[in-house]
Amino acid sequence: MTDAAQKLKQLQQYFESQIDHALPCASSKLTTAMRYSVLNGGKRLRPLLVYASGIALQAQQSILDEAAIAVELIHCYSLVHDDLPAMDDDDLRRGQPTCHKAFDEATAILVGDALQSLAFERLANIQGCPATTRIDMVAALAEAAGAKGMVAGQCLDLESENKALDFSTLQQLHQQKTGALFSACLKLGTIAAECNNQEIIGTLQTWSEHLGLAFQIKDDLLDIEGTTEQLGKPRGSDTLRHKSTYPALLGVDQARKQLQQLQQEAQELLDSLPFDSTLLALLGQRMVQRDY
Ligand code: IPE
Ligand code: IPE
Ligand code: MG
Ligand code: MG
Ligand code: MG
Numbered sequence: 001m002t003d004a005a006q007k008l009k010q011l012q013q014y015f016e017s018q019i020d021h022a023l024p025c026a027s028s029k030l031t032t033a034m035r036y037s038v039l040n041g042g043k044r045l046r047p048l049l050v051y052a053s054g055i056a057l058q059a060q061q062s063i064l065d066e067a068a069i070a071v072e073l074i075h076c077y078s079l080v081h082d083d084l085p086a087m088d089d090d091d092l093r094r095g096q097p098t099c100h101k102a103f104d105e106a107t108a109i110l111v112g113d114a115l116q117s118l119a120f121e122r123l124a125n126i127q128g129c130p131a132t133t134r135i136d137m138v139a140a141l142a143e144a145a146g147a148k149g150m151v152a153g154q155c156l157d158l159e160s161e162n163k164a165l166d167f168s169t170l171q172q173l174h175q176q177k178t179g180a181l182f183s184a185c186l187k188l189g190t191i192a193a194e195c196n197n198q199e200i201i202g203t204l205q206t207w208s209e210h211l212g213l214a215f216q217i218k219d220d221l222l223d224i225e226g227t228t229e230q231l232g233k234p235r236g237s238d239t240l241r242h243k244s245t246y247p248a249l250l251g252v253d254q255a256r257k258q259l260q261q262l263q264q265e266a267q268e269l270l271d272s273l274p275f276d277s278t279l280l281a282l283l284g285q286r287m288v289q290r291d292y
Contacts, residue, residue, distance in 0.1 A: 004278045008048060008286075015047045015068055022069045022122060033103045033111045034118075038076045040094045041232070045215075045287060046071045046185050052279035053189025053204060060192065066126045067137060067188040070119040074145050075181060077115035078154070080108050087158060088237060095232035116145070136191045144184035153177025160244035170249055171213065178219070179212025200273065207269040207280075214262040215287045217255055220245035222292070224252065231292050263288050 001009070020039060026032040047068035054064040083090040083098040084105060091101050100108035123137045143149060153176025160173060186204040195201065222231060223238040224247055238245050246255035266284055270277045 002282075004282045007279060008052075008282060011048060011051050012044050015044055015051075015065075015072075018065050019047075019069050019072060022073075022118070029103065029107060030110055030114060033099055033107050034114055036096075036102060037080050037099045037108075037111050038073065038115065040096055042072070042076070042094060043286075043290075043292075044072060045283065046075050046181060048283055049182065049185035049208075049280075050189050050192075052283055053186050054192045056275050056277060056280065057190060057193035057195050057200075059189065059194075060128070063126055063129050063133070063192040064189070066122050067192055070123045070137075070141055071181065071185055071188060073115045073119035073122070074141065074150075077112040077119075078145075078150060078181075080115070081112040082154065084108055087154070088241060090234050090237055092228065092233050133191060133194065137188055140187040140191060141184050144180040144187075149176055149180030149184075150178075153180065157243065162242040163244060165244045165249065167249070170244055170246065173244065174213050174216040174246075175209060178216040179209055182212040182215065183208040200275075203269055203273055207266055207284075210262045210266040210269065211284055211287055214259050214266065217246045217259045217262070218288050218290065220247050221252065221255055221259070222290075226291065259288060 016039075023035050023038060024031045026035050050068040050071060051064055054067070079093060080099045082088055083093055084100055091098055093099070096102070098108070099111055103111075119141065120138055123141065124134060126134055126137075145151065153173055156169075156173045157177050160169075165173070183205060186208045187201075190201050190204060220238060220243075223235060223245070226235050228235045237243075238248070242248075246258060250258070263284070267281065270281050270284065
């Protein structure tokens with residue numbers, strides 16, 4: 001295993017204990033369901049992005065921990081709601097029954113609500129961090145998660161079922177529903193490090209946009225090419241719901257080509273950064289060369 005791969009593995013294991021401690025004890029149906037929906041084997045790519053960028057820019061570890069927790073809580077909330085009958089209506093997530101199946105729909109809605117609130121509570125209460133930094137983090141995450149970002153993308157995704165979108169609307173859909181949160185990870189890393197270098201911030205922003213798009217194209221390809229066992233979520237869910245995806249609009253070959261092109265451009269962007277971007281590069285690779 002390379003040093004970078006070892007480091008990512010360590011960070012992921014470390015993050016598991018951080019997020020475990022951030023969640024309330026399982027003392028009620030709601031808190032049991034919250035733990036069930038978060039501590040269930042996610043790849044933790046978003047927290048790792050926060051760490052990789054923040055560490056490269058010498059941010060304080062304890063601030064990065066909270067940013068990583070917050071972004072994963074938002075992601076987990078989005079998955080719980082994404083699987084609800086009113087949205088993708090899926091029964092399996094991360095290899096286990098989805099929250100509304102294991103508990104019930106009302107609980108799943110409330111779990112999402114509570115995870116979202118907890119994310120902002122964690123950021124607002126970071127110890128040993130200037131108030132302006134905390135406010136900037138809250139604002140960056142709120143903007144990415146809300147009606148200009150992830151939620152807008154989820155809305156567009158649902159409205160686009162059974163439709164042939166034009167290419168730029170499809171790209172916007174992907175960038176909002178998935179890319180916005182990836183971009184927020186990099187923003188949180190730079191804010192935690194109090195980095196004011198606009199060139200670095202801009203390059204990381206463009207890199208994350210490429211990666212977010214590539215990640216969602218890969219997700220859509222896996223829906224066709226993966227297996228339910230491997231994915232831990234139902235294969236063919238997009239086809240069943242006539243989702244607007246890259247492979248559906250362009251075909252599998254063209255979608256793969258787009259993915260390769262984005263990956264190449266992303267690597268070129270990283271190469272132009274004035275610091276060691278090995279961890280970011282490895283993460284970028286994992287985001288597009290994964291099989292689940
Ligand atoms: C799945 O994200 C949802 C999308 C945005 C496509 P991940 O593939 O990162 O899911 P987990 O966190 O590893 O389960
Ligand atoms: C989910 O996209 C994006 C968010 C939850 C914001 P998908 O619907 O493609 O995710 P999966 O395939 O169910 O993981
Ligand atoms: Mg969906
Ligand atoms: Mg889904
Ligand atoms: Mg999907």
